[in-house]
Amino acid sequence: MSKITRRKFLAGSMAGGAAIAMAPTKKAFGANLEGFPDGMGVLVDMTRCVGCRSCEAACNKEQNLPEPDKSFDDYSVFDERPHGHYRRPTEKAYTVVNRYDPVDEQPVYRKIQCNHCNEPACLTSCFVNAYTKTPEGAVIYNDKVCVGCRNCMIACPFGIPAYSYSSAINPIIKKCIFCYDTRLKNGQTPACVEACPQQVMVFGKRKELIKIAHDRIRRSPVKYVDQVYGEKEVGGTGWLYLSGVPFQEAGFNISLPSEPIINNVKDFLAIVPMVLAIWPALFTGFHLLATKGKSHGHGDDHSHDGQEEH
Amino acid sequence: MVNTGKKFMAGLAGLFICCLLMMNCYAMESYPEEIEIDVLSELYQGVVFDHGWHVMMTEGCAVCHHHTTGTPVVDSYCAKCHADEKPMATVSCQDCHSSEPVTAGSVREKDAFLFHDDKPDLKAAYHLSCLGCHQEMGAPVGCQDCHARTEAGDAFFRAGQFAPTGSADSSGY
Numbered sequence: 001m002s003k004i005t006r007r008k009f010l011a012g013s014m015a016g017g018a019a020i021a022m023a024p025t026k027k028a029f030g031a032n033l034e035g036f037p038d039g040m041g042v043l044v045d046m047t048r049c050v051g052c053r054s055c056e057a058a059c060n061k062e063q064n065l066p067e068p069d070k071s072f073d074d075y076s077v078f079d080e081r082p083h084g085h086y087r088r089p090t091e092k093a094y095t096v097v098n099r100y101d102p103v104d105e106q107p108v109y110r111k112i113q114c115n116h117c118n119e120p121a122c123l124t125s126c127f128v129n130a131y132t133k134t135p136e137g138a139v140i141y142n143d144k145v146c147v148g149c150r151n152c153m154i155a156c157p158f159g160i161p162a163y164s165y166s167s168a169i170n171p172i173i174k175k176c177i178f179c180y181d182t183r184l185k186n187g188q189t190p191a192c193v194e195a196c197p198q199q200v201m202v203f204g205k206r207k208e209l210i211k212i213a214h215d216r217i218r219r220s221p222v223k224y225v226d227q228v229y230g231e232k233e234v235g236g237t238g239w240l241y242l243s244g245v246p247f248q249e250a251g252f253n254i255s256l257p258s259e260p261i262i263n264n265v266k267d268f269l270a271i272v273p274m275v276l277a278i279w280p281a282l283f284t285g286f287h288l289l290a291t292k293g294k295s296h297g298h299g300d301d302h303s304h305d306g307q308e309e310h
Numbered sequence: 311m312v313n314t315g316k317k318f319m320a321g322l323a324g325l326f327i328c329c330l331l332m333m334n335c336y337a338m339e340s341y342p343e344e345i346e347i348d349v350l351s352e353l354y355q356g357v358v359f360d361h362g363w364h365v366m367m368t369e370g371c372a373v374c375h376h377h378t379t380g381t382p383v384v385d386s387y388c389a390k391c392h393a394d395e396k397p398m399a400t401v402s403c404q405d406c407h408s409s410e411p412v413t414a415g416s417v418r419e420k421d422a423f424l425f426h427d428d429k430p431d432l433k434a435a436y437h438l439s440c441l442g443c444h445q446e447m448g449a450p451v452g453c454q455d456c457h458a459r460t461e462a463g464d465a466f467f468r469a470g471q472f473a474p475t476g477s478a479d480s481s482g483y
């Protein structure tokens with residue numbers, strides 16, 4: 001419960017006003033870097049993944065997700081580059097596996113889903129408190145509360161939350177919930193982890209997973225890159241990765257800070273209340289622009305914007 | 311998928327108890343020619359593993375059986391302790407590899423065999439061993455190259471008669 005209180009405090013302080021949000025209370029967060037001491041996680045050993053997509057199929061079934069665009073045994077998805085990028089989770093697929101082709105190496109398959117951060121930027125960025133970090137380690141959300149503002153999509157350093165357009169009236173964010181409702185809260189292994197024929201993933205306490213990961217590296221120093229991705233990144237994530245190739249060659253962002261994103265997001269969020277306040281004015285402006293065609297005042301507006309940025 | 315693992319393991323366990331009776335003297339070059347792995351009966355049909363052929367093709371029993379068959383140990387990690395190992399009473403996979411899914415807790419459980427931690431569970435022991443070698447040798451690696459899928463499997467993978475029709479697309483793109 002203490003975390004929930006803290007979350008409320010965080011969100012409250014952010015929604016409360018720019019003055020508080022602009023002053024990062026870094027010390028308060030620093031003490032919580034480890035998250036819940038018994039938080040669960042998953043260790044993903046990419047050296048074992050063969051790209052069979054069983055995990056994707058399992059997630060689809062477990063989460064009652066809509067029909068996929070292609071069968072889960074269709075491997076042409078690995079060559080897809082929607083919008084010029086590798087596949088990412090969508091509102092219809094909470095996890096996807098991508099194939100990377102490092103030079104002079106065998107292909108590498110990387111399963112992605114929410115990493116269930118210790119200090120989730122999605123949670124911090126949400127000004128209606130839709131997100132919760134549970135003591136079990138899952139980052140879940142209440143879709144009844146979500147207003148579809150997409151702050152979390154921008155805030156997440158891993159590009160995870162996806163936006164559901166299925167309902168125009170109630171658009172909501174969708175993402176992997178660590179099988180919280182059906183499994184995690186009963187201490188059970190997530191569906192994707194269980195389905196994997198290669199035991200790419202091990203489920204357990206994050207603390208123990210980190211030890212297992214380092215043991216594997218120590219035991220096979222040639223096989224693994226000497227890094228556990230997610231151990232330090234953005235304050236630590238519940239899902240951790242081992243790789244046989246440098247992480248950037250498997251599409252990982254290796255320039256993430258080891259501190260939580262919270263502080264940056266808070267700066268970003270400071271403008272949210274302001275945006276809300278000027279929302280009607282903004283739309284009136286757009287409307288005028290749209291109906292009036294080219295505006296004489298455009299040049300003035302532009303210089304005005306420039307001033308505001310500084 | 312919840313029950314698949316359990317059924318798979320139960321099937322394997324039964325099968326290997328039978329096999330065990332047939333291969334109690336591995337080092338004496340007596341081994342089963344065929345092993346039917348009648349498992350994953352939910353998503354896949356049973357696999358008839360041509361054990362005899364694989365015995366012929368591999369360098370030695372230890373490629374798969376580590377240090378248990380009395381043949382020269384291949385893995386240098388195993389060889390640290392088991393360089394001059396005698397044949398063991400049991401050589402079947404399921405005697406050492408748990409049919410329960412591995413978790414962090416079970417991996418880190420300390421037992422008398424200090425260096426036997428982080429053992430893959432039975433399902434993974436098979437796939438890691440088989441697929442690892444198949445990849446290296448250029449042998450078939452597709453799921454259905456070894457397992458024929460059942461109707462339930464088709465439904466799980468949304469393939470065959472369960473293939474996407476496209477009509478259910480509600481993403482609005």
Ligand code: SF4
Nearest residue numbers: 114115117121122156
């Ligand atoms: S990976 Fe993204 S969506 Fe998941 S908890 Fe972290 S910030 Fe939130």
Ligand code: SF4
Nearest residue numbers: 059176178179190192
């Ligand atoms: S943990 Fe559950 S919700 Fe998340 S990707 Fe795996 S199966 Fe899907």
Ligand code: SF4
Nearest residue numbers: 049050052053055196
């Ligand atoms: S089920 Fe396992 S081996 Fe198959 S794609 Fe997923 S993580 Fe990789």
